[in-house]
Amino acid sequence: MKYVVGVDLGGTKINAGVVDEKGNILKKASAPTSKTGNRLEILDKIETLIKELNTEYNIDGVGIGSPGFIDSDKGEVLTISGNVIGWSGTKIKQELGKRFNYPIQVENDANAAAICEGWLGSAKDYNSFVMITLGTGLGGGIVVNRDLIRGSHFQGSELGHAILYPNGVECSCGQKGCVERYISGTAVEFFYHKKTGKNLSGEEIFSKYYDDVNAKEVIDKFAMDLGYFLVSLKNILDPEAVVIGGGVILSKDIWWSNMINHYHSLVNDDPGIQILPAKYLNDSGIVGAAKAILNKINS
Numbered sequence: 001m002k003y004v005v006g007v008d009l010g011g012t013k014i015n016a017g018v019v020d021e022k023g024n025i026l027k028k029a030s031a032p033t034s035k036t037g038n039r040l041e042i043l044d045k046i047e048t049l050i051k052e053l054n055t056e057y058n059i060d061g062v063g064i065g066s067p068g069f070i071d072s073d074k075g076e077v078l079t080i081s082g083n084v085i086g087w088s089g090t091k092i093k094q095e096l097g098k099r100f101n102y103p104i105q106v107e108n109d110a111n112a113a114a115i116c117e118g119w120l121g122s123a124k125d126y127n128s129f130v131m132i133t134l135g136t137g138l139g140g141g142i143v144v145n146r147d148l149i150r151g152s153h154f155q156g157s158e159l160g161h162a163i164l165y166p167n168g169v170e171c172s173c174g175q176k177g178c179v180e181r182y183i184s185g186t187a188v189e190f191f192y193h194k195k196t197g198k199n200l201s202g203e204e205i206f207s208k209y210y211d212d213v214n215a216k217e218v219i220d221k222f223a224m225d226l227g228y229f230l231v232s233l234k235n236i237l238d239p240e241a242v243v244i245g246g247g248v249i250l251s252k253d254i255w256w257s258n259m260i261n262h263y264h265s266l267v268n269d270d271p272g273i274q275i276l277p278a279k280y281l282n283d284s285g286i287v288g289a290a291k292a293i294l295n296k297i298n299s
Contacts, residue, residue, distance in 0.1 A: 002060045002061075002297065003020055003026070003058060004018070004019055004059060004061045004062065004063060004293045005017070005019070005050050005053050005054070005062045006019050006025075006063050006064075006065070006286035006287060006290030007062065007063065007065065008285025008286050009033065009046070009064065009067065009084065009109065010033060010109070011033060011067070011084055011136055012033055013032055014031050014033055014045055014049060015030045015282070015283075016030065016046075016049040016053060017029070017283070017290070018056075018057050019287060019291075023116075023290075025283060027053055027056060029053055031048065031049055033084060036085070037085040038086060039086050039090045042086075042090075043090075043095050043096065047100075050062060050100065060102065061103040061105070062096065062102050062103075063107070063112075063288075063289035063291070063292040064092055064096075064104070064105070064106045065108070065109040065113070065288060065289040066092060066106060067080055067083040067139075068080030068081075068083070068088065070106055070154060072105070072106060072107055072150060072154065074091070074093065074094075075094065075104060076090065076091040077089060081173040083137065092104075092106045103293060103296060105292045105293040105295075107288070108141075108157070109285055110131060110140050110141045110157065111131075111141045111157065111288070112288030112289045113139070113141060113246075113278070113280075114129075114143055114148065115288035115289075115292055116280050116284040116285070116287040116291060117243050117245065117278055117279065117284065119287070120279070120287065121243070121279035122243045122277065122278055122279045123143070123241055123243050126239075126241045127143075127144075127145050128144045129240055129243055130143075130239045130242045131143070131245065131278075132242065132244045132245070133245050134248035134249060135184065135185055135246040135248060136184060136185055136186050137180040137184050137186065138179055138180035138183050138184045138246075139159070140158060140159025140160060141157050142156065142237065142239075159179060160180035160183075161173050161175060161178045161179065163176075163177045163179075164178065164181075164182050164183070168182070169181040169190070182221075182222070183222060183225050183226045183229060184248070185202035185248050187222065188202045188248075189201065191218045191221065191222075192214060192215060195217070202248065203251075205218065206219065206248075206254055219254060219255055220255075220258060222255065223256075223259040224258070224259075224262045226262075227261070227262025227263040227265075227266070228263075228266060230242060230259070231263060231267045234273055238273075239273060240273065241273060242274070242276070243276050244277055246278075252277055
């Protein structure tokens with residue numbers, strides 16, 4: 001049995017875990033993501049987590065899921081828009097390779113979630129599917145015939161930066177009207193503040209759905225936009241399934257049926273694409289990153 005460490009780097013927290021070849025997480029550890037913009041601090045924290053997890057297991061490799069455009073061949077961050085300050089340009093594989101002798105594989109974080117769901121999660125029975133991760137932003141992963149679509153310049157599957165509303169709300173990526181400025185936890189917070197002047201977390205706003213007319217209007221618009229975006233994905237990619245995960249999915253009882261209704265109200269000639277909630281939520285990045293390095297070790 002091989003054991004690897006999967007690392008999920010997020011804007012606020014770094015989650016890591018020891019994962020076996022069956023996808024079981026045997027031990028977990030986490031640390032807050034450095035906000036100083038010093039990439040070495042983040043690398044130091046990743047190193048500390050790996051060493052902590054390696055005390056009980058003989059680790060065979062490390063997989064890392066990171067936000068940004070990721071050159072998965074070289075294991076480096078090409079560019080990143082805002083989620084992790086100072087992380088753009090980091091040669092993750094090279095830097096960690098100076099500290100460890102393990103094989104290292106680096107993937108985009110949403111791609112890692114897609115790998116997880118395709119391996120053990122809601123998409124395990126499908127050869128082609130789209131993964132959407134709804135959290136602070138909106139991440140995407142596209143799998144066709146069991147292969148990830150990374151793009152010619154490792155910029156493929158960036159669903160959050162498709163344009164939903166031309167000349168709309170400005171995005172941290174420099175464009176205006178990006179999908180994630182309308183469909184994400186941050187978007188819900190932004191539009192609620194615009195209506196009320198109040199700064200509430202996405203979780204707080206979702207919890208007010210039945211008691212606060214402003215919260216209801218913002219969340220209903222979120223569900224409508226997501227439903228319409230699914231129509232575009234269907235017409236562009238024609239997947240067998242779309243899997244939706246990320247932290248916002250925890251509130252799906254409030255908005256899921258509304259999203260589905262909007263999708264069906266607009267879609268043309270729906271072939272029966274399955275729209276499914278993700279099976280793995282906070283652990284998807286760990287498990288997907290672990291599977292990425294397991295694939296490399298076993299290839």
